[in-house]
Each structure stands twice: as C-alpha cells, then as structure tokens.
Amino acid sequence: MMRSGLVYIAAALAEIAGCFAFWSWLRSGRSAWVLAPGVASLVLFAWLLTRVESPVAGRAFAAYGGVYIVASLAWLWAVEGVRPDRADVAGACLCLLGAAVILFGRLVLRTP
DSSP states (O other): OHHHHHHHHHHHHHHHHHHHHHHHHHHHOOOGGGHHHHHHHHHHHHHHHTTSSOSSHHHHHHHHHHHHHHHHHHHHHHTTOOOOOHHHHHHHHHHHHHHHHHHHHHHHHOOO
C-alpha cells in the first residue's frame, strides 16, 4: 500500500501540473508552448494511475480523488501563494477519510 500511496502522490502532481498548464494558457495569457509539457504531464498522470495496486480501475480512481484534493490544496499554497483555510482542510480530511475507506474498508468490513 505504501507504493500505491507514492504513485497516487506522483499522479496527483502530474495531473495538477498538466491542468495548470492549460489554466496558464487559457486564463493567464501564457504562450501556447506551455501546453507541450502540460500534455506530457497528463500522459504521465494517466500512466501512473495504471501502476496503482488495485484489481479494478474504478476503485483505484475513486481512492485517488482524495489524494488529488489534498495535493490540489498543497499546490494552491505552494505555487499560487494562497493558504488553504479551515474549510479547505476539513474538506480535505473528509476526502482522505473516504479514500481510506475505499482502499482499506474491505479489510475491516470483509467485503469482496
């Protein structure tokens, strides 16, 4: 599971960087050249998600959602200079809890 956690973090950074390239081009007036590394980053993101240790894609993608939200708030703070507020942090904690239930719930609840 530790490997999957690292893959999720890497995938989130790749996805956010790729999406931010499009944001920079369309919303911030940057050159269309920022799209080349952005597209490469999105391809890396998709490839990384296939590396997650899960027998089914939908469950891997659902659990990834919580990691993505936390990584997005870290990006907000680190790259955009906006500190997440209490509502952001509370929402991110709820999402991580949901991701943990999706990933580990079957171990506790003994469901298939």
